[in-house]
Amino acid sequence: MGLSSLYWVSFLFIGFGTMFLLGELLVKAKGLFAILGISLITLYFYAYLDPSMIITMMILYFLGILLIFIDGEFVNDGTLACIGIILMIISVGVSSPNWVIGLYAIIGVVIGAACSLLWLKVLPKRNMWTKIALLDRLTDEQGYTTMNTDYKELVGKTGVTLSNLRPVGTVKIGETHYSAQSDGYWIEKGTDIVVKQVDGTRILVDVLKK
Template sequence: MVSGWHAGRTWRLWLSAICVMVAVLGLTAGHAAGAKSYEKVVWVPVEHQIEQGLEKFLERAFSEAETAGADLVILDINTPGGEIGAADAIGQLIRQSPIHVVAYIDNQAFSAGTYIALNANEIVMTPGSSIGAATPIDLAGNAADVKTISGWSEKMAQAAALNNRNTDIARAMVEIDREFPGLKEKGTVLSLGADRAQELGYADQIVANKKELYAYLGVQADRVQEINPTMGERVARFVTSPVVMSMLLIIGLLGIVVELFAPGFGIAGTVSLCAFGLYFFGHYVAGFASWLHIGLFLLGILLMIMEVFLPGGIVGAIGFISIVTGLIMAAYDTQQGLASLGIAALITAIVTFLLIKKYGLKKLFNKFILGDVQRNEAGYVAPKDQRDLLEKTGVALTPLRPAGVVRIDGMRIDAVSVGAFIAAGTSVRVVQVEGTRVVVQEIESKE
């Protein structure tokens, strides 16, 4: 009886040992299977506002990463949001990339930044960082229309579903006028801190810093290659921002208007050309503007200048259309281009009205209409019909040797004598008028 008991105990011990060994081997195998191993890693910053210039930069970054044979891209996201159109294109770029993408949020990924993060394969956050608050807003800073919010909510939900994240949480980050029990009340939008995000499955890991991030990913720091925007791409990102784009158009148009009220070509004209030049340069570097658009703008300027010498208004109208077409076509989006140009045109119209009110229309029209007489200080006096002076008499105000000045009908007239010297104070008569040339002759006194 005792030996049987011992035999049973021995078998139970052996069985327990085998189970423990199997469990250890299983855990080891599972850890080995799940361990990350990346040979070539690329670090790409996603900072500041999300706009079309950022999209072009990321296109280059992902292209270079693929060419270099990278197997991991880390997007260092720190953004308050931006254009949903640009974010949508960036999300598509991430989804279509064959490279594993990790969104590293070390501060904030709001609005459009949230959508970009959701398209990544993993989301890693730092303590104190936040994600969410993705309600689209219009140019006035108010919530967008129902159609836009509904469409963007669906986009967010689809992005969340890519990695099996709760789609209701993504919708709660967008929709204001809807209550999500346990997430948010009606009239608010959802944003998540790092701990809450991890709890709800919107953060795969929380790390303190880059060193811990590399440890989590199994990455050696010396294998990480940073891809940063070039100077041209930084300028393009700045210029293609809707606010900056509108400001450049406002400065450009205002410069033209102020130049019309100022004599000669001065500071206003120079500033205007610089503003338009920066506008086209930024959009050209970003890949939106082409030489065709720049050519249309320059042709329009040329036609507007020609209008000064070719009356009728047709040439000027064609020039205006050419300028507007070039500016709008150079923008990344026709609707945005029209909106920015419309805002600039409205502000320019208000300033033009104020300048006309102060200086009058004559000051403006004198830039386009050649008057009969201009000031002598301008260096030119337009020809005047003086044929009515023929046979009139007057007095020489200065000696004529043979040129001088005479007074006829109370007016000072530049004149020349027939050939002989005429002393000042001598009575003279106009004997010939040829354009601006007035010829006088001394009136001999009768004895």
């Protein structure tokens, strides 16, 4: 009995392959997860797909992974990541020899992507998912402050966001601009905020409840 007749094996190949590949992007796995993930995905394509479609579908799948990486490293708004996941689903689902294998493969992508988040609990995470590129150059001449010994006095004070906090951005408290961050969630530009905590030069803010 060949692998192609074992439908549930397609779920294992895609599920674990996706979990390892996305895990490589999320945590510092020193390339081991990438090797395991690529090996499993390649086995799936060679075992279940028509030989004439293998290269095209592999390109589509890894393009999806690339879009997720670009979103996490540079864009940070989730759009490219969603497109990437859709491409991954199309590459393993639509191209499958029958709907049963395709369904198993699609479920594998979804569950594998969700399970990849578990790596964050056991391995050191990469900085790419908290990295933020501010469009404005923060300088003292523009009224920005990044080092201030009086930061602790900001606790309880209110202000307004000058950029989207995702979760890092720029806020205005009084007449001074600060680099601040939310507690892991998005706060839109122009939102009233209150300083909840200060840790060194790290300013944690929350939406001001009126």
